[in-house]
Amino acid sequence: MRTSTPGPPPAPAIDAIAWVHVRDGSLLCVRTRGVDLFYLPGGKREPGESDESAVAREVSEEVGVALRAGTIRPFAVVDEAAHNYPEGTRVRLSCYTADHEGDPVPANEIEEMAWLGSADRDRCAPAVQRILDALHLRGEVR
Numbered sequence: 001m002r003t004s005t006p007g008p009p010p011a012p013a014i015d016a017i018a019w020v021h022v023r024d025g026s027l028l029c030v031r032t033r034g035v036d037l038f039y040l041p042g043g044k045r046e047p048g049e050s051d052e053s054a055v056a057r058e059v060s061e062e063v064g065v066a067l068r069a070g071t072i073r074p075f076a077v078v079d080e081a082a083h084n085y086p087e088g089t090r091v092r093l094s095c096y097t098a099d100h101e102g103d104p105v106p107a108n109e110i111e112e113m114a115w116l117g118s119a120d121r122d123r124c125a126p127a128v129q130r131i132l133d134a135l136h137l138r139g140e141v142r
């Protein structure tokens with residue numbers, strides 16, 4: 001008997017966390033070496049890691065600032081097409097706001113850091129475009 005297979009199972013979504021940080025009407029974004037679009041600072045959790053620890057670790061690795069424990073708050077969860085992955089791959093990006101200490105500067109694998117507004121949306125990965133649009137509608141980002 002032949003069974004029909006509808007094709008390969010969908011790729012599991014990438015589950016990641018990110019920091020949403022606005023200053024003077026612009027959103028902090030980073031571009032990793034060799035990648036063409038901007039992301040929010042963030043990345044995947046390590047096994048067993050809480051979202052708060054993961055976002056603090058990734059932000060420290062990528063832009064060298066310390067997030068203040070106790071100020072990390074959920075902002076939005078975005079489900080979007082993952083950039084730089086095979087067609088159809090989704091990213092589930094849990095985004096947080098948080099107060100920080102220090103001045104963000106590009107570190108480690110980050111080639112470029114930028115403060116972006118809605119006019120820059122084409123330079124951003126789809127998940128970042130969604131956050132930019134939401135912040136612009138709320139009047140928080142230019």
Ligand SMILES: Nc1nc2c([nH]c(=O)n2[C@H]2C[C@H](O)[C@@H](COP(=O)(O)OP(=O)(O)OP(=O)(O)O)O2)c(=O)[nH]1
Pocket residue numbers: 014016017018038039040041042043044045058081082083084091093125126127128
């Ligand atoms: N941080 C972040 N990742 C995003 C965004 N949009 C988007 O598609 N992604 C995808 C592409 C990234 O490769 C992935 C996040 O995981 P990552 O690869 O940065 O993870 P990581 O820092 O833990 O690095 P690694 O262990 O894979 O080397 O999610 C975004 O706005 N921010």
